[in-house]
Amino acid sequence: MKSHGIWVIFICFLLGATCVVQEELEVAPMEKRELEALYSTIQGFAGNWWNGSDLYPDPCGWTPIQGISCDLFNGFWYVTSLNIGPIHENSISCSQKSEFRPQLFEFKHLQSLSFFNCFVSRDQNPVTIPTGNWEKLSGSLESLEFRSNPGLIGKIPTSFGLLNNLKSLVLLGNGLTGEIPPDIGNLMKLKRLVLAGNSCSGQIPDIFSKLSELLILDLSGNSLSGSLPLSLGSLTSLLKLDVRSNNLEGNLLNGFGNLKNLTLMDLRNNRFQGGLVLSIQEMYSLEELALSNNPIGGSFSVLKWENLQNLVILELSNMGLTGEIPESITELRRLRFLGLRDNHLTGNLNPKLESLPCLNALYLSGNNLTGDLKFSKQFYGKMGSRFGAWDNPNLCYPVGEISTSQVPFGVRPCHQEV
Numbered sequence: 001m002k003s004h005g006i007w008v009i010f011i012c013f014l015l016g017a018t019c020v021v022q023e024e025l026e027v028a029p030m031e032k033r034e035l036e037a038l039y040s041t042i043q044g045f046a047g048n049w050w051n052g053s054d055l056y057p058d059p060c061g062w063t064p065i066q067g068i069s070c071d072l073f074n075g076f077w078y079v080t081s082l083n084i085g086p087i088h089e090n091s092i093s094c095s096q097k098s099e100f101r102p103q104l105f106e107f108k109h110l111q112s113l114s115f116f117n118c119f120v121s122r123d124q125n126p127v128t129i130p131t132g133n134w135e136k137l138s139g140s141l142e143s144l145e146f147r148s149n150p151g152l153i154g155k156i157p158t159s160f161g162l163l164n165n166l167k168s169l170v171l172l173g174n175g176l177t178g179e180i181p182p183d184i185g186n187l188m189k190l191k192r193l194v195l196a197g198n199s200c201s202g203q204i205p206d207i208f209s210k211l212s213e214l215l216i217l218d219l220s221g222n223s224l225s226g227s228l229p230l231s232l233g234s235l236t237s238l239l240k241l242d243v244r245s246n247n248l249e250g251n252l253l254n255g256f257g258n259l260k261n262l263t264l265m266d267l268r269n270n271r272f273q274g275g276l277v278l279s280i281q282e283m284y285s286l287e288e289l290a291l292s293n294n295p296i297g298g299s300f301s302v303l304k305w306e307n308l309q310n311l312v313i314l315e316l317s318n319m320g321l322t323g324e325i326p327e328s329i330t331e332l333r334r335l336r337f338l339g340l341r342d343n344h345l346t347g348n349l350n351p352k353l354e355s356l357p358c359l360n361a362l363y364l365s366g367n368n369l370t371g372d373l374k375f376s377k378q379f380y381g382k383m384g385s386r387f388g389a390w391d392n393p394n395l396c397y398p399v400g401e402i403s404t405s406q407v408p409f410g411v412r413p414c415h416q417e418v
């Protein structure tokens, strides 16, 4: 079936005439149901003052709505993308009473749905995500995003697990609570799962064995507890794993060694324990490893750190690490940030650290390092306040070799015996 517009142009071409009626007739056809679903859905979010048929008589044609995209299917326009919230100046903004209307689920080809800063007040207008009807969007929906909606409360609906074409599920910075529904483990096409910055609780369900395409997993900033599920080890495509700032505990996983493409692993601010696992030394792609603020304990030297040649950021502060700083750290040529604050590290500081070409932050305070600092004065000049070694009572700097302005803060000169 062809659209009216094309038909009119065709006739005009045959007659060789200029057509004044062309523009008028070129309003592309849209099913009434689709058009009314669009008007009603937006009105639910924007408020009753928003009158779509007045303001936007042809929303997929000559009166486009900011944040709405359409596409032609069999000669009719359908809404493919609906973005609600103040992203651009003339975007659809939500009212104080914004609500989900059932018409949201009538779109036949909706691929992308996003809400930004729409449900803003938990006190004045708390809104829960509708639990039913999501299956109606399952044939088309690929991306579902709720970002920065503190007034969006309640649980993550189980029925999200029916959206089997979903590639991206982002529920970032909302007021969601309750457990993560295990049904999400059915979304086999998922590439991005972000539930960060909510108040989800309970254990992380052991649901990752079928999510072999997942690239990004971010569950940070919730109240998740229990240990890491073993099926995380089957996420062989994963690039980014972030579970920082929860109440997670238990041991690190042997399965980490399967995550050969992982570039970022952030487990900070939890209660993990049981020492560093050897599997970490098989994560060859790691660029950022952050495990700080966990009572992990054990020796710093157990790993072959030299395997992790891509490491740029290594943050291991406040972990109860013992022993010396292993020489293998000095082989990490790309290292820029080394954080080892507040551990129980001992021994002398290897002057070879200075030869790391990219290193520009080295934090060692709050350990029990001993002996003379043997870095050159250029090193202190380059590092400035990004070298921290205070609270190491048995560490000292050689007097006379460093200018007074570059004396490392809180470190005593060597000749003064305590």
Ligand SMILES: *[C@@H]1O[C@H](CO)[C@@H](O)[C@H](O)[C@H]1NC(C)=O
Pocket (backbone or CB within 6 Å): 051, 052, 053, 054
């Ligand atoms: C929009 O305005 C038209 C007339 O301008 C009116 O007929 C219609 O009922 C209004 N629609 C809504 C949903 O308020």
Ligand SMILES: *[C@@H]1O[C@H](CO)[C@@H](O)[C@H](O)[C@H]1NC(C)=O
Pocket (backbone or CB within 6 Å): 236, 237, 238, 261
């Ligand atoms: C890891 O990354 C490489 C290079 O980008 C890619 O070819 C490979 O398929 C990835 N491995 C997995 C298991 O996804």
Ligand SMILES: *[C@@H]1O[C@H](CO)[C@@H](O)[C@H](O)[C@H]1NC(C)=O
Pocket (backbone or CB within 6 Å): 346, 368, 370, 394
């Ligand atoms: C620090 O190390 C010294 C000797 O290297 C040892 O005598 C001292 O007990 C250690 N202090 C702490 C707090 O572990």
